[in-house]
Amino acid sequence: MLRFLTISGFILLSIFQYSTAFSQVPLQDTFNLQKHEQFYDSLASHAKERTLTRLLYDALITPPRPYVDKKALALDYYSAAEGKVIAKIEIKALDVFGPTFTDTSKVAKGWAAQAANIIHTKSNLKTIEKQLLFKVGDILDGELMYENERIIRRLSYIRDVKIAYEQDSVYAGFVNITVFTKDRFSFGVSGGVSGTSSGDFEVYNRNIFGVGHEISMKFVGHVSRQPYLGIETYYKIKNIGGRFLDVNLGYLNTFRNEGYVFQVEKPFFTPNVKWGYGLFSSRMFRTDRISNNDPVRLQDPLNVSFNSAWGGRSINVTPRHQNATHLVLSAGMNTWKYFEDPVVPEENQHFFANHTLYMVGLTFSQRRYIQDQLIYSYGITEDIPEGLKNEFIYGYDANEYGDRQYLSFFTSNGNLLLSRKGYIYISAGIGGYLHNKRFEEGQIQGNLDFISKLGTIGRKQVRTFIDASYTLGIRRYEIENLNLGSRDFIRGFNSYLAVGKQRLSFKLEQVIFLPHQFYKFNMAIFGFADLGVIGSNNELIFRQDYYSGFGAGIRLHNENLVFQTLRLRLAFYPFHPADMQFVGFVLGEQSKQDFNSFEPTQPQPMRFE
Known part of the structure; x- marks a missing residue:
């Protein structure tokens, strides 16, 4: 028994060392690497002496694996052609199913895959051409090629991209470029029901006619509220004129909302973008919230308009450094106008004031991207941002209940850990x-x-995901409350009773990516344990109400499709509030999670959600 506890404790200690490795200096010399490997060999040998410790070792311990710098490999690939002139550019769009970058002649097998290739319209070559940062006559730059692959991969209808070069057969100083792209099948459907009273069904195309435009149409129904069958439709035009300018149009008329939205945006999606700007206009004749993603919802509908405009200039303050730091100066304004006074208690009336918030921002940003796989996707290349962002915002609020000023500071930092143990x-x-x-x-x-x-x-x-979050509200309105269900602070937790002005949460998830497929869908098994503390902002957070959730499930996703991830999850909620059950079961869709970005954005007040 003592031996079992010793081995088990040894394994758990190694896990602690694994999770805190970011504070350690990487072991780079041969002697230390040999000691490191001997440690794991010895641990494995002792663990396998008993069945239980062997299972514990297999489930929790990962022997050290060499770190592969994919960016360095990419730059090494382009190094032989650095400085040569691009004489020709050819774009080849591969079928959705069948061919790969390593075998472009491979054909789809099975009638379903072949039919999908016929139905699907490949990306128009001019559409891909507008995404390129280089042209014929330019000097080949490896960094630029690496960055251009990331830009194309960020498109929702592109599965992956590879930019290859070939020495020109006539002139030694010329190279020919071939851009290989692999689309996702652009048609998708989505839907769900809410109890027995309402539901929705959506059909969309992320690459209509192959020109990169997006269209979606959602039918929303309710058995007792009018309109009994309504519609939400959006149309998005991307990269107008090759300027990376997007336009989004939307019309809504359902039992929840009636109105329209219009948006124009050119973000700082790459450090080379000097000017960013945007415009957003929303006119809702009937809505349950101020804006589409506002955390505050009302029972009685609002009649409101929200308009926003901004612009910014990026300046490279360290032009000679590989990891350049950019200073972004920006300005913007948000305007809220209520055409009818909302039906709310008197203490919340100031929250729904007619007002215009003028803002100026100062942002220091440094970012670069590394490549990896099996994080939020299933086997495709994922671009992980590293860097930092420090943002200062000053605002002046012209408010019908009295003018006021706004101030905020936000800082973030994310890098690979020193010993390449993960990302923080x-x-x-x-x-x-x-x-x-x-x-x-x-x-x-x-x-x-x-x-x-x-x-x-x-x-x-396998991968382990850990998240810790804390939010404290200061003199917030009564109608504003934090909860544990938004952003899945406790997964599947949905309660109107567990709310407050202060929240602390801890989330742990272990994901196992399975090697086999289910009808061409990649699978991942996950288990999770979440803890949330929520309550008043007048006392220490540790004196507030504690809630938890734990469970397991499976996710299925096909990276060749634009469909969202299918999710089956079973969860348990000990000491749950009165408006929830002990057991929660979910069978539905899950949007792919995005990486935290260091991209400068329009100046905006911080969101309390």
Whole structure:
């Protein structure tokens, strides 16, 4: 028994060392690497003496694996052609099913895949050409090629891209470029039901006619509220004129909302973009929330318009450094106008004031991207941002209940851990309004995300995800409340009773990517344990109400399709509030999670959600 506890403790200690490795200096010399490998060999030998410790070892311990710098490999590939002139550019769009970058002659097998290739319209070559950062006559730049692959991969209808070169057969100083792209099948459907009273069904195309435009149409129904059958439709035009300018149009008429939205945006999607700007207009004749993603919902409908405009200029303040730091100066304004007074208690009326918020921002940003797989996707290349972002915002709020000023500061940092044990992201911020010499509608927040390196259990590959988050509201309105269901602070937790002005959460998830497929769908098994503390902002958070959730499930996704991830999850909620059950079961869709970005954005007040 003592021996079993010793081995088990040894394994758990190694896990602790694994999860705190970011504070260690990487072991680079041969002697230390040999010691490191001997440690794991010895641990494996002792663990396999008993069945239980062997299972514990296989499930929790990942022996060290060499780190592969894919960017360095890519730059090494282009190094032989650096400085040569691009004489020709050819774009080849591969079928959705069948061919690969290593075997472009491979054909689809099975009638379904062949039919899908026929139905699907390949990306128009001019559409891909507008995404290129280089042209014939330019000097080949490896960094630019690496960045251009990332830009094309970010398109929702592109599965992957590879930019290859070939020495010109006539002139030694010329190279020919071939851009290989592989689309996703652009048609998709989605839907769900809410109890027995309402439901929706959506059909969409992420690459209509192969020109990169998006269209979606959602039918929303309710058995007792009019209109009994309504519609939400959107049309998005991407990269107008090759300027990376997007336009989005939308019309809504359902039992929830009636109105339209219009958006124009050119973001700082790459450090080379000098000017970013945007315009957003929303006119809702009937809606349950101020804006589409606002956390505050009302029973009685609002009649409101929201308009926003912004612009910014990026300046490279370290032009000679490989990891350039950019200073972004930006300005913007948000306007809220209510055409009818909302039906709310008197203490919340100021929250629905007619007002215009003028803002200026100062952002220091540094970012670069590395490549990896099996994080939020299933076997395709994922571009992970590294860098930092420090943002200062000052605003003046012209408010019908009295003018006030706004101030906020936000900082974030994310890098691969020193010993290449994973990825960690840390952020913190404080913001709020100054009115009559006091701080109001303010908040303090902090967040830490950790993603382990990819490990192995037999033929299976695994990752660990850890998240910790804290938010404190300062003099918020009564109608504004934090909860544990938004952003899945506790997965599947949906309660109107567990709310407050202060929240602390911890999330742990273990994901096992399975090597086999289910009808061409990649599979991942996951288990999770979440803890949330929520309550008043007048006491320490540790004196508030504690809730938890734990469970397991499976995700299925086909990267050749634009469909969202299918998810089956069973969860348990000990000491749950009265408006929830002990057991929660979910069978539905899950949007792919995005990486925390260091991209400068329009100046905006911090969101209390």
